[in-house]
Amino acid sequence: MVTHPAPMDIQLRGIHHGYPIGGTFTPVIEDVSLDIAPGEFVALLGPSGCGKSTLLRLVAGLEPPHAGQVLAGGVPVSGPGPDRIVMFQDPTLYPWRTVRANVALSRDIAGRRDDAAVDAAIAMVGLKGFERAWPHQLSGGMAQRAALARALVNEPRLLILDEPLGKLDSLTRLTMQTELLRLWQKRGFTVIMVTHDVEEALLLATRVVTFSTRPARVISDVSIDLPYHRHRDDPRLLALRREILVRLGHSEDW
Amino acid sequence: MSGVGTTQAIAPVGTPQTRARSRPPLRALLPWAAGPAWFVAALVTWRWPDADDFPDTTTLAGLFAGIGVALLSAAALRRLSARAPWMIALGLGFAAWELVQAKLLLLPRPFFGTPQDLLDVFLTDWKRLGDSLLHSLGLLVVGYTAGSILGIATGVGLGRSQRFRYWALPIVRLIGPLPPVSLLPLAMVLIPSNWLASEALMALGSGFPVTILTWSGVAAVDPAYYDVARTMGARDRFLVLRVALPAAMPQIFVGLFMGLGMSFVMLVIAEMLGVKSGLGFYMQWAQGWAAYPNMYAALLVMSLMCTGLITILFKVRDRILGWQKDGLKW
Ligand SMILES: Nc1ncnc2c1ncn2[C@@H]1O[C@H](COP(=O)(O)OP(=O)(O)O)[C@@H](O)[C@H]1O
Ligand SMILES: [Mg+2]
Numbered sequence: 001m002v003t004h005p006a007p008m009d010i011q012l013r014g015i016h017h018g019y020p021i022g023g024t025f026t027p028v029i030e031d032v033s034l035d036i037a038p039g040e041f042v043a044l045l046g047p048s049g050c051g052k053s054t055l056l057r058l059v060a061g062l063e064p065p066h067a068g069q070v071l072a073g074g075v076p077v078s079g080p081g082p083d084r085i086v087m088f089q090d091p092t093l094y095p096w097r098t099v100r101a102n103v104a105l106s107r108d109i110a111g112r113r114d115d116a117a118v119d120a121a122i123a124m125v126g127l128k129g130f131e132r133a134w135p136h137q138l139s140g141g142m143a144q145r146a147a148l149a150r151a152l153v154n155e156p157r158l159l160i161l162d163e164p165l166g167k168l169d170s171l172t173r174l175t176m177q178t179e180l181l182r183l184w185q186k187r188g189f190t191v192i193m194v195t196h197d198v199e200e201a202l203l204l205a206t207r208v209v210t211f212s213t214r215p216a217r218v219i220s221d222v223s224i225d226l227p228y229h230r231h232r233d234d235p236r237l238l239a240l241r242r243e244i245l246v247r248l249g250h251s252e253d254w
Numbered sequence: 255m256s257g258v259g260t261t262q263a264i265a266p267v268g269t270p271q272t273r274a275r276s277r278p279p280l281r282a283l284l285p286w287a288a289g290p291a292w293f294v295a296a297l298v299t300w301r302w303p304d305a306d307d308f309p310d311t312t313t314l315a316g317l318f319a320g321i322g323v324a325l326l327s328a329a330a331l332r333r334l335s336a337r338a339p340w341m342i343a344l345g346l347g348f349a350a351w352e353l354v355q356a357k358l359l360l361l362p363r364p365f366f367g368t369p370q371d372l373l374d375v376f377l378t379d380w381k382r383l384g385d386s387l388l389h390s391l392g393l394l395v396v397g398y399t400a401g402s403i404l405g406i407a408t409g410v411g412l413g414r415s416q417r418f419r420y421w422a423l424p425i426v427r428l429i430g431p432l433p434p435v436s437l438l439p440l441a442m443v444l445i446p447s448n449w450l451a452s453e454a455l456m457a458l459g460s461g462f463p464v465t466i467l468t469w470s471g472v473a474a475v476d477p478a479y480y481d482v483a484r485t486m487g488a489r490d491r492f493l494v495l496r497v498a499l500p501a502a503m504p505q506i507f508v509g510l511f512m513g514l515g516m517s518f519v520m521l522v523i524a525e526m527l528g529v530k531s532g533l534g535f536y537m538q539w540a541q542g543w544a545a546y547p548n549m550y551a552a553l554l555v556m557s558l559m560c561t562g563l564i565t566i567l568f569k570v571r572d573r574i575l576g577w578q579k580d581g582l583k584w
Pocket of ligand 2 (some may be wrong): 052053054091162
């Protein structure tokens with residue numbers, strides 16, 4: 001029996017962040033505090049451009065926040081680390097590596113080969129037979145699946161996903177949602193996932209956090225206490241969906 | 255299924271009989287004309303009396319005939335289709351050159367030699383020519399390799415480190431654009447060995463374009479590439495060697511190509527002005543003695559050397575940049 005590393009808890013305490021855009025400082029994140037327990041599957045929802053990806057960068061440790069604190073496993077985050085694996089919004093595969101070498105990237109960095117894990121990850125995202133392809137030979141959806149495989153090869157304690165299934169066609173998306181859920185249940189890591197799809201958030205997550213338009217503030221934080229395997233026609237799920245869309249200011253559109 | 259239709263449409267074209275029939279008959283016969291073209295050259299050389307007492311006429315005729323036989327066998331083995339027009343043109347060209355100069359003496363000597371003269375240089379002076387080639391290659395490879403390594407290292411430094419850029423950039427901007435030739439007199443005085451001075455200037459000359467293009471390549475690397483590696487725990491060493499360098503490789507090869515051209519220039523200048531060996535020195539000597547055939551021979555050797563080196567560089571490039579969608583073929 002393989003033992004998986006213990007899931008990681010994350011605390012965000014009074015986070016403020018921003019960027020200079022066109023010479024003036026623009027706040028992007030305003031006073032965000034969140035407590036994420038080990039093993040939770042948290043979905044982040046919010047309008048495009050509100051600061052979700054930025055928040056993920058702070059959690060990953062790619063940038064320090066302007067104010068506030070990010071704690072991972074009770075320790076202040078001072079930089080990125082392989083126990084917090086990120087899957088970025090763009091696939092960002094290295095064009096000079098084959099699909100297989102891209103998936104094996106973290107193994108190369110760690111200096112430990114693990115052909116079995118790499119093969120398993122490639123098979124899981126359905127890219128068997130494309131191991132030796134160059135990234136420019138993949139479709140957008142395939143590139144995103146390769147990026148997902150690259151993230152899943154690791155044994156992360158926290159998986160940070162930025163719209164991981166955004167570019168997939170709707171059928172592949174269903175398969176990948178199931179796979180993601182299965183993997184999370186099996187390995188038990190913590191997941192923070194940004195998605196623009198309310199239904200996806202409700203199907204997968206144990207908790208859905210909603211953000212305002214920029215600068216991002218938490219406007220709702222809902223626990224989804226529904227057992228898996230969830231059904232998208234479940235009336236409780238539909239009610240939650242309606243509630244969240246209303247919060248996001250789409251009271252007429254649902 | 256459209257796949258089935260395509261296969262059926264393509265299949266008959268692939269069979270040999272149809273291909274042979276659909277080709278224009280002239281194109282099919284072309285490879286067979288290359289050998290005879292060289293036989294013509296051999297015949298003209300052998301049977302037509304020379305206008306003067308030229309060396310090696312019979313050897314040259316034999317050489318032409320030998321090439322003709324080789325081309326005929328190549329045609330028989332079907333290894334000669336794309337190159338056939340060129341081979342015909344070359345054979346006829348040699349025949350014409352032989353006729354105009356060796357047989358009729360239509361052009362002023364000694365600037366215009368005969369094929370015999372050129373052959374004679376290779377037959378009698380091959381040792382000195384080969385020696386000069388080796389010396390030139392040695393000078394070139396050492397200076398160019400040193401310059402390239404220096405250029406790539408400086409370029410990576412400029413692209414990755416603020417502090418390095420602060421100190422190194424003014425120096426690069428001051429010295430880099432200077433034509434290295436202008437430093438030659440100074441270098442010959444400052445550096446006791448002419449060979450070392452030439453190597454230093456060649457490294458400088460080829461290093462500059464490599465530096466600038468490596469820098470621009472490294473600076474243009476998508477920061478997201480670094481983010482991906484950093485979140486997986488990569489340290490600086492990995493980021494430079496396994497992310498920045500491969501990402502900048504297309505640009506670096508442009509720099510290496512420009513640097514190679516620069517080092518050819520420096521090679522000839524160094525050999526004509528200071529270093530007492532190599533093809534440049536040979537040419538200088540040949541000019542001094544009005545030995546024009548020797549000069550042509552040295553030029554030919556040098557041109558083959560340069561084009562050979564560039565071919566090698568492009569082969570390496572194709573190998574390393576096989577992942578690129580498009581690549582130009584040398
Ligand atoms: N590196 C950066 N420099 C300047 N502005 C940035 C940078 N990264 C993000 N932003 C700005 O921050 C805002 C939030 O971006 P992002 O977090 O990517 O939004 P999203 O919620 O769509 O993921 C946007 O307005 C964007 O322009
Ligand atoms: Mg985003």
